[in-house]
Amino acid sequence: DGGITQSPKYLFRKEGQNVTLSCEQNLNHDAMYWYRQDPGQGLRLIYYSQIVNDFQKGDIAEGYSVSREKKESFPLTVTSAQKNPTAFYLCATAGGYEQYFGPGTRLTVT
Amino acid sequence: KQEVTQIPAALSVPEGENLVLNCSFTDSAIYNLQWFRQDPGKGLTSLLLIQSSQREQTSGRLNASLDKSSGRSTLYIAASQPGDSATYLCAVRGMKTSYDKVIFGPGTSLSVIP
Numbered sequence: 417d418g419g420i421t422q423s424p425k426y427l428f429r430k431e432g433q434n435v436t437l438s439c440e441q442n443l444n445h446d447a448m449y450w451y452r453q454d455p456g457q458g459l460r461l462i463y464y465s466q467i468v469n470d471f472q473k474g475d476i477a478e479g480y481s482v483s484r485e486k487k488e489s490f491p492l493t494v495t496s497a498q499k500n501p502t503a504f505y506l507c508a509t510a511g512g513y514e515q516y517f518g519p520g521t522r523l524t525v526t
Numbered sequence: 527k528q529e530v531t532q533i534p535a536a537l538s539v540p541e542g543e544n545l546v547l548n549c550s551f552t553d554s555a556i557y558n559l560q561w562f563r564q565d566p567g568k569g570l571t572s573l574l575l576i577q578s579s580q581r582e583q584t585s586g587r588l589n590a591s592l593d594k595s596s597g598r599s600t601l602y603i604a605a606s607q608p609g610d611s612a613t614y615l616c617a618v619r620g621m622k623t624s625y626d627k628v629i630f631g632p633g634t635s636l637s638v639i640p
Contacts, residue, residue, distance in 0.1 A: 422569075449628075458530065458615065458630035506569055513558055513619060515628060517569040 419443065420518035422507050427523045429501075437492045437521045439507035447510040448490040452476060452503045453520075459506065465490055494523065501525045528553040528620055530631040538637040539606055547601040547634045549616035554594045557619040561590050561601050564613045564633070573614075574601070606638045 420441045429435045441448065447466050451459040461474030465484040479498025484490055494501045502525050507518040529552045539545050549559070558577045562570040574583045574590040576599070582591040589602040599616055615633040 420569075451630075456632065458632045459617075461627070504567075508570075514572060514575050515560060515570075515617070516572065517562075519569040520567070522567070 420507060420509060420516060422505075422518040422521050424521060425519065427521055429523070429525050431525055432496045433525075434493055434495050435501075435523065435525075437494065437505055437507075437523070439490045439492065439518060440488055441490075441507075441509050441518075442488060443509055443511060443516065444487070445509035445511040445516070446487070448484070449508040449510070449515070450474075450480075450482065450490070450492045451506045451508065453506060454503050462492065462505075494525075528556075528618065528629045530616060530618055530629050532614075532616060532631040532634050534634060535632070536635040536637075538639060540639050541606060541608060543606050543638075544602065544604050545606055545636070547603070547614050547636070549599040549601070549631055551597045551599075551618045551629075553620065554597050555621050556594065557621050559590075559592055559599050560617045560619070560628075561588075561599075562615045562617065564615060566613075570615065603636075606636075608638045608640050611636055611638050 423438045449464045450462040460476050463482045465471035481493045504522050506520045508515050531550045533548045560575045561573040564570050576583050576592040587604040592599045613633040613635045617628050617630045619628050
């Protein structure tokens with residue numbers, strides 16, 4: 417079963433705690449992306465990676481960190497420095513310039 | 527800076543109607559434009575991808591057109607069904623940066639009434 421998996425689907429954390437969101441793909445795509453989606457807004461790019469061991473900041477990288485140790489995996493850590501972490505987080509890959517998305521993780525921080 | 531807008535923000539139509547969703551972008555130097563569908567609480571599903579050299583793409587009841595010079599794309603849905611109810615987003619991939627940056631519109635929320 418090919419595709420992109422994100423876990424967990426729902427995540428709850430207390431303010432001040434770091435949390436890591438998982439993204440795994442078996443599409444053999446080089447490029448992977450993390451987006452944040454807030455109600456009434458379009459998707460905003462947090463980080464992206466074109467190849468293993470390399471990644472770049474997107475438009476709203478502050479308070480987030482990533483790693484790309486394997487082609488299949490691109491985990492996103494939401495740190496305590498992120499002021500408004502509650503949002504819907506979407507992971508995506510790109511193959512042939514077309515983007516494919518995972519099911520998303522809804523993070524709630526209280 | 528590329529900006530993408532979508533009109534209308536929300537649309538409600540009776541079942542069976544044909545409808546058009548609009549997407550506008552400010553910088554015509556794009557590589558491609560992609561239309562997505564998003565169901566509540568779900569990820570995005572790709573509907574149609576139009577390369578910058580193309581004028582339109584069709585898939586079933588969906589037809590997307592692209593006019594780069596005017597910075598516009600439309601998504602036409604024929605004979606709408608309740609199952610078409612979702613949010614539709616357009617996204618443009620730029621050519622001016624060193625990486626494949628994609629800019630998304632805010633989406634059009636479609637409700638098809640049985």
